[in-house]
Amino acid sequence: MISFLQLFLIFVFLALCFAIVCFYLKEKLCKKVLLGIDTNHKELIEVINSSISPKFLELSASTNDLSALAVDIWRMEQKFLKWGDELSDKQKTSLDNSIQKIKRFLDKNDIEIIDYTDQKYNEGLNLEVLSVENAPNIKESRIKETVEPSIMHRGQVIKKAKIILLRSENV
DSSP: OOOHHHHHHHHHHHHHHHHHHHHHHHHHHHHHHHHHSOTTOHHHHHHHHHHHSOOOOOOOOOHHHHHHHHHHHHHHHHHHHHHGGGSOHHHHHHHHHHHHHHHHHHHHTTEEEEOOTTOBOOTTSOEEEEEEEEETTOSSOEEEEEEEOEEEETTEEEEOEEEEEEEETTO
């Protein structure tokens, strides 16, 4: 059975192959066109080059889309930390680089991911408590697990964290 991580790596590999083939075909086409055209026709060459070069649209992602991306990259990172030992060093490096690149993109867009796991619980935190487990041997309530992280945009919570609370019986 193919895991999510393996599917992701296959997708990245196929996307890279597609980009290389497109680049190769573009270069080959440019060379054929340029060889057949007289050097006095520079205007024609510029028109041809501009017509086959890719045009990029500047698109801006919505905050909701960035929030969803942030949650997904956090989940992917958690799975990577959990199952990373099953990967080769090359696969680990490749996947980690991809995750860090996406995190830098989110950072450039002022999106912050906050994981509260193992932190002291405070009633004032803006969190969604999914379940509470009593623990007689701890002094203060702690967050046992972050099921979904908080997502912040420019200091404002745009998505509450979902947590499992480990409550001290002393409280």
